[in-house]
Amino acid sequence: MDMMNEKKLYYLLLALLFTPWIQGSFQLIHEKPIYSDLATLAVPTLNENNWLSGRYQYHRERSLHREFGFRPSFVRFHNQLDCWIFNRFNAHSVVRGRQGYLFATEDVEAYQGKNPIESDSIANRMQRAAEIRDLLRDRGKDLLIVFAGSKARYSPEHLPEGTGQINSPGNYAHTLKIAQDLGLECIDFNTFFHLIKDSTRCVPVSKRGHLWTPCGAGLAADSLLRCIQRMLGREVPHLRTKRSEIARTLFEDNDLEKQLNLIFPFGDDQSVCPPYECGSEKIIQPPNVFVLSDASYLTLVRIGIGQCFGRHSHWCYAVPECSKYPAGLGRMNNEKLVRELESCELVMVMATDAGLAELGWGFFESAGALLRSGKVRPAEFWNKVQALVEYIPSDSTWMKHIREKALQKGISTDSAIIEDAIWISEQELK
Amino acid sequence: MVFNSITFLLYFLPAFLLLYSLLGKPYRKLVILSFSILFYLWGAPRFLFGVLISTVLVFYLVRRMDASKTPLHRKILLMLSALISTGMLLMCMCTGHFTDPVRLMMISAEMNFTWWTGTLIPLGISFFTFDAISYSIDVYRKERQPLAKLQDYLTYLLMFPRLIAGPIMPFRSKADQLAERDEENVHASRLAGWYCFVTGLAKIVLLAAPLGHFADKAFSRDVLHLSAGTAWLGMLALSFQIYFAFSGYTDMASGLGRMMGYRFPKNFDDPYVSNSLSDFWKRWNVSLNQWMKLYLLTPLACIGRTSAGKSHLVAGTVFGATVLWYGASWNVFAWGAFHGFWLVAERIWLNRVYEYFKTGIPQLVKVLWVFAIVAHGWVFFRAESVEHALEYLRSLWTAGGTQTILPDNSFAFTTLLCIAGIMLGYSPKGKLLHEQLDAGRLTARKHLIIMVCTLILFALCISKISTQGIPSIVPFRF
Numbered sequence: 054m055d056m057m058n059e060k061k062l063y064y065l066l067l068a069l070l071f072t073p074w075i076q077g078s079f080q081l082i083h084e085k086p087i088y089s090d091l092a093t094l095a096v097p098t099l100n101e102n103n104w105l106s107g108r109y110q111y112h113r114e115r116s117l118h119r120e121f122g123f124r125p126s127f128v129r130f131h132n133q134l135d136c137w138i139f140n141r142f143n144a145h146s147v148v149r150g151r152q153g154y155l156f157a158t159e160d161v162e163a164y165q166g167k168n169p170i171e172s173d174s175i176a177n178r179m180q181r182a183a184e185i186r187d188l189l190r191d192r193g194k195d196l197l198i199v200f201a202g203s204k205a206r207y208s209p210e211h212l213p214e215g216t217g218q219i220n221s222p223g224n225y226a227h228t229l230k231i232a233q234d235l236g237l238e239c240i241d242f243n244t245f246f247h248l249i250k251d252s253t254r255c256v257p258v259s260k261r262g263h264l265w266t267p268c269g270a271g272l273a274a275d276s277l278l279r280c281i282q283r284m285l286g287r288e289v290p291h292l293r294t295k296r297s298e299i300a301r302t303l304f305e306d307n308d309l310e311k312q313l314n315l316i317f318p319f320g321d322d323q324s325v326c327p328p329y330e331c332g333s334e335k336i337i338q339p340p341n342v343f344v345l346s347d348a349s350y351l352t353l354v355r356i357g358i359g360q361c362f363g364r365h366s367h368w369c370y371a372v373p374e375c376s377k378y379p380a381g382l383g384r385m386n387n388e389k390l391v392r393e394l395e396s397c398e399l400v401m402v403m404a405t406d407a408g409l410a411e412l413g414w415g416f417f418e419s420a421g422a423l424l425r426s427g428k429v430r431p432a433e434f435w436n437k438v439q440a441l442v443e444y445i446p447s448d449s450t451w452m453k454h455i456r457e458k459a460l461q462k463g464i465s466t467d468s469a470i471i472e473d474a475i476w477i478s479e480q481e482l483k
Numbered sequence: 484m485v486f487n488s489i490t491f492l493l494y495f496l497p498a499f500l501l502l503y504s505l506l507g508k509p510y511r512k513l514v515i516l517s518f519s520i521l522f523y524l525w526g527a528p529r530f531l532f533g534v535l536i537s538t539v540l541v542f543y544l545v546r547r548m549d550a551s552k553t554p555l556h557r558k559i560l561l562m563l564s565a566l567i568s569t570g571m572l573l574m575c576m577c578t579g580h581f582t583d584p585v586r587l588m589m590i591s592a593e594m595n596f597t598w599w600t601g602t603l604i605p606l607g608i609s610f611f612t613f614d615a616i617s618y619s620i621d622v623y624r625k626e627r628q629p630l631a632k633l634q635d636y637l638t639y640l641l642m643f644p645r646l647i648a649g650p651i652m653p654f655r656s657k658a659d660q661l662a663e664r665d666e667e668n669v670h671a672s673r674l675a676g677w678y679c680f681v682t683g684l685a686k687i688v689l690l691a692a693p694l695g696h697f698a699d700k701a702f703s704r705d706v707l708h709l710s711a712g713t714a715w716l717g718m719l720a721l722s723f724q725i726y727f728a729f730s731g732y733t734d735m736a737s738g739l740g741r742m743m744g745y746r747f748p749k750n751f752d753d754p755y756v757s758n759s760l761s762d763f764w765k766r767w768n769v770s771l772n773q774w775m776k777l778y779l780l781t782p783l784a785c786i787g788r789t790s791a792g793k794s795h796l797v798a799g800t801v802f803g804a805t806v807l808w809y810g811a812s813w814n815v816f817a818w819g820a821f822h823g824f825w826l827v828a829e830r831i832w833l834n835r836v837y838e839y840f841k842t843g844i845p846q847l848v849k850v851l852w853v854f855a856i857v858a859h860g861w862v863f864f865r866a867e868s869v870e871h872a873l874e875y876l877r878s879l880w881t882a883g884g885t886q887t888i889l890p891d892n893s894f895a896f897t898t899l900l901c902i903a904g905i906m907l908g909y910s911p912k913g914k915l916l917h918e919q920l921d922a923g924r925l926t927a928r929k930h931l932i933i934m935v936c937t938l939i940l941f942a943l944c945i946s947k948i949s950t951q952g953i954p955s956i957v958p959f960r961f
Contacts, residue, residue, distance in 0.1 A: 055927075058927055058930075059668075059670035059671050059674060059930070060670045062670075062674060062930060062931075062934060063504075063670045063673050063674055063677075064504075066674075066677060066934065066938075067497065067500055067501060067504065069938065070493070070496065070497040070500065071497045071501070073493045073945075074493055074494060074497060104528055105528050105529055107526075107527075107528070110484070110525050110526070113490075114484065114488060114489075114490045117489055117490050117493075117494065118488070118489045118490070118948075118949070118952075121489055121493050121494075121949075124949050127942070127945050127946040127949045127950075128946065128949055128950050130942070130946045131943075131946035131947055131949070131950045132950070134943075134946075135893075138892070138896065139891070139892040139893050139896065140892065141891075141892065141893070143950060
């Protein structure tokens with residue numbers, strides 16, 4: 054090879070070596086980001102101490118490792134090769150089932166009965182739930198426990214070969230039995246979906262996702278709203294499909310496939326369904342619901358169950374799915390919890406089989422004490438407050454005082470009205 | 484920053500190559516030195532100050548020594564420069580970078596040097612020390628003239644390609660290159676360097692890492708109950724992991740050197756096809772053995788000449804020093820003792836057995852026998868403690884172990900890749916290609932094919948590093 058060509062080849066190599074740097078700095082080509090990738094790593098400021106101790110270099114290297122140009126493509130390239138050559142997934146949370154089905158590892162493990170929870174612990178938690186149910190009922194509220202349908206339980210025929218149940222009855226059956234024995238209101242979607250499996254065209258679990266399909270979510274939402282209607286003893290709005298609109302992909306239900314971060318997906322077979330809307334024949338008061346759940350509730354949120362509720366507060370406990378929602382990751386903050394308990398008519402705690410170990414996420418431990426301490430005021434209190442808030446503007450003398458107070462405190466007139474209404478209601482309660 | 488990190492591969496290396504290629508010949512040495520200092524500053528900023536001070540001191544002491552006519556004066560200056568050069572190494576020994584025996588001795592003697600801990604990072608400390616001693620001795624023996632410029636001396640000691648895993652280069656073999664590098668057919672040389680660099684990278688990332696993964700699994704189990712099959716497989720995986728990791732790093736260093744116009748010596752000369760253990764030690768880490776021969780064995784040889792016992796003592800001392808280079812832990816001592824035992828056995832009777840069966844024993848059996856000894860020795864190198872190593876060795880030869888680890892597809896694939904690579908390397912076409920590459924006489928078609936292959940390998944390595952992180956390299960444990 055003559056020297057001219059060698060020189061060209063060398064400079065071509067040099068240009069190629071620089072492309073990741075350039076791409077990383079200027080993002081010239083749009084790349085599909087890595088699914089469920091963590092947030093950017095923070096790098097300490099460059100100063101003498103950080104440099105000499107090596108802290109800056111260590112963090113900078115870690116950051117460069119995650120942010121260099123074309124990283125998503127390199128990662129997908131590697132995953133695709135591993136999938137093709139070694140039939141291996143690099144996402145530890147995904148298991149390959151039969152006939153192209155994908156399962157979440159935690160779902161399969163829960164089905165198998167791995168990581169069993171101690172019987173005493175389950176009994177203790179359910180006992181607390183029953184106590185909270187009683188305390189809530191004293192305030193005209195109620196508690197509903199929802200066992201979200203597990204994909205592994207719905208279609209065990211698609212589980213990987215040799216996946217057997219190790220421990221029986223497992224966390225799910227055990228928790229359900231104790232909850233039923235204690236008379237707790239429960240919806241068991243495992244049983245529900247199993248019963249309708251042969252009689253409905255709707256496949257409630259997606260082939261390559263770990264949550265429900267839109268039509269599965271629709272069925273679940275319908276059952277849930279009927280159950281709430283029965284518990285509250287009044288009519289509530291219902292979710293129904295918009296007949297005028299054609300079926301389409303309401304949301305992507307292939308989250309497990311996305312976690313694999315491959316270049317070539319297995320297939321484009323998203324579930325389609327007409328969009329849902331919430332409504333009723335007559336004007337009715339929608340219920341106020343406070344939901345604590347893992348990711349299982351998110352499909353219901355996506356099809357619009359929130360429209361059927363008046364006040365809909367959702368504390369979500371799943372990473373990373375929940376971080377995308379405005380509520381974000383709920384923390385068991387007592388102050389917030391008091392407000393939620395005061396405002397809702399129904400508390401709903403929902404989890405998949407895999408999430409049962411954390412069921413309630415601290416709610417059962419915190420709510421009982423709050424309800425007993427009297428910090429959570431009864432519904433009548435708020436009815437009284439509401440009545441006062443509506444009355445005060447019509448009383449000109451009172452409004453004059455309120456305006457003066459609002460000016461003094463530097464708050465709005467509305468806030469001053471609420472303050473007064475609460476103070477008077479509290480005095481009356483005493 | 485190690486060579487197989489994203490920081491080095493996608494930031495440091497392109498920046499260095501671009502500047503080195505764009506700037507004219509007079510500035511190139513300065514680019515090498517600047518990037519070497521940057522490399523040090525990044526990895527061991529506190530260490531750099533000590534290195535620079537000792538380097539400048541040694542440079543001027545050696546110049547004084549060369550100018551001096553008095554033998555005693557010369558000797559004193561040599562001792563002084565050697566002491567300064569080894570000072571860094573000694574300090575690291577006392578700060579816990581060298582472990583177990585030395586440290587225990589220090590503690591028992593109530594010598595507390597912990598105030599140095601965290602101050603120094605021994606990045607390439609042994610290479611730095613050995614090169615500095617080699618410089619002083621070669622000038623003392625008048626093998627070579629001292630370097631005229633401090634910049635050249637700093638480049639010789641701090642050149643970043645050799646900082647992490649060598650090879651060690653005696654000054655006498657590098658002095659000419661420092662003054663005048665091979666700048667003919669520059670681009671062919673750079674391309675050859677790139678091919679060599681990527682080959683080394685692939686050895687580490689694509690071969691050593693998966694093998695090491697299996698070895699890690701074997702060594703992390705309850706080795707007493709490990710099945711013999713798994714133990715053997717784990718030991719074989721470890722042996723090839725160590726080889727690919729060491730030689731891969733040397734290939735990367737040689738490739739980088741070649742891109743700059745330097746020729747580094749071959750450090751691993753097919754050690755696993757040795758037909759005796761002494762032959763293995765001639766092929767394994769060649770540069771270290773050459774250094775020991777030139778600067779330790781040669782001066783001691785005059786003592787050894789007087790009697791057979793003293794000759795054995797000299798050989799033992801040199802071998803002990805060689806082993807010590809790998810670290811001062813009990814594991815390395817045990818590894819050295821194991822090799823020492825077989826080397827003595829070879830000297831006393833094993834060689835006679837080899838001779839006796841010279842025609843009877845096929846070469847392959849001898850090679851396999853030596854490889855088996857070497858592989859058993861690596862168990863000491865890898866195990867957490869000497870007891871752990873002995874338990875592992877027992878499981879190799881005990882039936883009835885119940886814990887079996889089945890190798891996965893990637894292990895089998897890696898093994899096939901190794902076999903294919905070895906066969907390609909030993910085939911006549913492979914040897915021819917290597918020769919052409921070495922001489923810079925590749926045709927345009929071959930250049931293009933190799934370039935495409937190396938770019939694919941590079942992409943594979945980057946994709947693997949970006950997904951699984953930087954593979955841990957066994958040599959860095961020592």
